Amino acid sequence: MSEKSFKRILIVLLVIALAMLGGRIAKSLGDPVETLVDSQTAHNREIALRLGIATSVGPVPRAAATRLAERLAALSQNGLKLTIHPSTEFGGDERMLKLVSRGELSMVLVTSDFLARRIEALRVFDLPFLFSSRDALHRALDGEFGRVLLDKARQLNLEGLAFWDGGCRHLLADRPLSSPEAFADLRVVESDNRVNRAFFARLGVRYVTPDDTSAQAWEQTLSGVESHSDRLASAHLTLSGHTYFGHLLAIGRDVQDLLTARQQEILLEAAREIAWWTRVEQRDREVEIMKRLRGMGMGIEELPAEARERFRAILSPVEHGFEEDIGADVMAKLAEWQMLHENEATRVGEILIGLDAQLSGESARAGLELSRGIRLAIESINDKGGVLGRRMRLVARDNHGLATRGLENLKFFAGLEDLVAVVGGQKSSVVAAEVDLVHDLELPMLLPWSAARHLTENGFKPNQVFRLSLNDRWTAPFLADSALRRGSRIALVLENSSWGVEFEKIVSRHLNARGVRPVVLQWVDNGQERFDTLISRLRETGAEVVILVDTPDESVPILMELRRHLPSVAVVSHWGLLGGDMTAMQRKAIGGMDLRFPQTGFPNEPNHRAGQAMLAAYRRHLGMDENEPVHVMVGFAHAYDLVGMLAEAVRGAGSVDRRMVRDALERLPVYDGVMKRLHPPFDEQRHDALDDQDYRLGRLTPEGVVVPAGSDEE
Structure with missing residues (x-):
């Protein structure tokens, strides 16, 4: 018998022995399959x-x-x-x-x-x-x-x-x-x-x-x-x-x-x-x-x-108050079903606004705040008689943070009669994938959160995308300057996506112009759970400050690792970290860090008259006590103001025709919003209502409240 044939026989015998041993081990461990599938049959x-x-x-x-x-x-x-x-x-x-x-x-x-x-x-x-x-x-x-x-x-x-x-x-x-x-x-x-x-x-x-x-x-x-x-x-x-x-x-x-x-x-x-x-x-x-x-x-x-119907109206704050527990995705899907199947008679003549956002998963909290801001604005408008004698209604859809779902949602919205615009969600990478389609569909899109530069600066004429939010053209230099006030050894920790890639180009260019090169450039994958390599690189390079640009699922664990291993390192973060829920332990830990992030205003401030009026309406909407503190994200106020602008545009157009509404958004003369007085919000060339003069630094308290960082830091 040849040596080659002998080896083949040994391999076959070994396989048979392992199979028999595996079966005995499974039996001895009480393999659950044996309890579910009758071995005799x-x-x-x-x-x-x-x-x-x-x-x-x-x-x-x-x-x-x-x-x-x-x-x-x-x-x-x-x-x-x-x-x-x-x-x-x-x-x-x-x-x-x-x-x-x-x-x-x-x-x-x-x-x-x-x-x-x-x-x-x-x-x-x-x-x-x-x-x-x-x-x-x-x-x-x-x-x-x-x-x-x-x-x-x-x-x-x-x-x-x-x-x-x-x-x-x-x-x-x-x-x-x-x-x-x-x-x-x-x-x-x-x-x-x-x-x-x-x-x-x-x-x-x-x-x-x-x-x-x-x-x-x-x-x-x-x-x-x-x-x-x-x-x-x-x-x-x-x-x-x-x-x-x-x-x-x-x-x-x-x-x-x-x-x-x-x-x-x-x-x-x-x-x-x-x-x-x-x-x-x-x-x-x-x-x-x-x-x-x-x-x-x-x-x-x-x-x-x-x-x-009377009971439903009186008890609506109970429904709104438990939306966060139940899930914005569940409540949005129910509201959509009711609009299409249960309230067909009452919705005749209504003006519809779509919301395509992440209502479940990592950034669900931000999606909930966007939907609440829109609903509160609609409630205020409807209480005053609506627009063109017609009531407005929100139709929200969960995109799960996926571009494919977002594209499906946009096609659904475009098929709804009397839908005048869609509000985009949190993730710049999702919105970026949607820009071509909203122009193909001639569907105006309003952005209260996502910040990537090319979302509004997209090269389309006419441009369908309007934003009241950060624009990374200015956010990146703003964060870089804030980081430089804390140290010169700067590390970039960025989401591995089109959003992160674009941000890296802008912030690196700004730092290089000031003679500073990042000591670390670390890309973070979606769903990444371990950050040992990042901590090692920060320690080895002696990084003094981290510029963090990522979503809540990765940002919060990274911050917790920094708190544990490198507590002296300062962090300047994009506001994406605020879009998710933090546990009490995480809020306390992160709130005690040297952490700063951009904001476009603080409607919670006592002297902010328009903000306080909006928050009083928010309390009524959720059935809260009139003096109960409210901690909303700035995206909530952005969504609230954008819907107000949209209503003015519909009035100016005298129609719900989307082309006419889009044109009217560019012609708004002035808008007194919660965030600021905009004169005008947009024009034919400029589709960002805010610029770097509107940016301020915020910080997080151990209780999880966003407050101004202080004038000496801005």
Whole structure:
């Protein structure tokens, strides 16, 4: 036997031995696959799935689980076998959820109430009077809004399949509650649900403890009312349907990956089919419950549509106040659905403004502030009669920080009749990819945040892009001069994108003209998590000050590393770091650093009259106390002012024709904005309303508040 043949035989034997050893190791470790896929039937692809059901799941969804098992068996010709188990088998609801998220249990059925403690987006079901009817809610869940919500389950390593109906909550009291005024002197059982408490507090009720028999009102589903009917015969039931009690059916993502593409399709099809069944079955059951309650003498009143609208208007600050918790992306998708499908009659004649921004992920906080600034301006305009006798409305879309999504959004906006302009988002790299398209579509774009020079200086005539924000033509020298006041050994730490590349050219040219060359030029990739090399280079070169230009996801970790390893190094940053959420620990640490960044004004300052008026309106919008401090980003004020300018342009054009509106923006004679008096804001050659004379340095306090850095530093 040749040496070559002998080596081949050894390799084959080694592979076989490793395969056998791997199988034994997997078995000894209790490989979760063994618990999910029956080893006796793996060859013919029969899959055994286990569904855990939370203790609070209602009778209809429990019955639906049995129907799901039957439907899966039928559709898969017994290839998918589902068994149903109560959560008590796994040690309770919490333990069950952990098992499915780790792939050790196949599927789970839990209430939206239970999951909302972990997935804040599901608190959308707790917002009162959000939908005009239960049918409208179901139609929304069957569309993109439902898909956005189901995708939130991925936070727990779950894949949401469907929401099954568990009924709506109604109002029980010693009187009918058909108007907001009826709540004035009620005593209500206090709930541990934050949205619920805000709802009742807005109506002026007084809370009592759950065991206080003086309570006059509380919430219940009809199933809940029936279970307490022995002591509620004299109560009045107002069929308000103001919040939804849903059930999420989800599969562990690790388990889903074990299924074939066809099996995944079958599972999704069956889950959606059963969702429809739960809606019909739940309603039929509720009809029977109401018959029994009426037979006991309980008064039951249907809440009229006009009363629902009154409640919705009074409770809108609750909706706005929880938008940050729930997610601007979720609320934007719901508002879009309602505009297109639920409010078709009321939106006739409305003037639409689009917002294409990152409403989820790293810069979601900035996207939320932009949308709030636009909405607040629209609210003020509509309260004064609108524009050309027509009301304005915001249509916001999440671009996820991706240029491809942004381009899709722009095409959607361009197809909306009476949409006059779109407001661009935070990322300069995304807006840069959109510039050609907005000119092809002849769609005016307003920029309240993104700062790359070429966004407005784009070479197009006529130019569709207008900006009230920083322009890096001036921001880069402004930051460079600020850095030079702190030291001559300057490091550039820049996002590895078109934004960072352009910024590097401008700032390096400015530094070179002053005889300074950066000691470090470090590019940071999107999603980068480790910065050991950066810290080493800064230490080795003796850098005294860092010019940081990046988004929040990278800026905040970099600042934390500098705080830990090089606390004496000063930082001059672009304002991109402010676009995300910081933890209390991060705010305290970063607020204690020698950190400066540009601002175009400080509307929070006590002597800023226009800013204080805007913030008072902001408090009313969110239902805040009149003296409660408000900490908004300057992008909020920019968006607010840009919408005001747009309204003036529409008035000047006397039309919603986009070409005429674009031309009118260039001809605005003067605009008294929150940030400053602009005379004029734009002209044919200049599409930046601000310049370097408007820039000031800001700093962050340990409480996370942006304040002026001090006149001696500017």
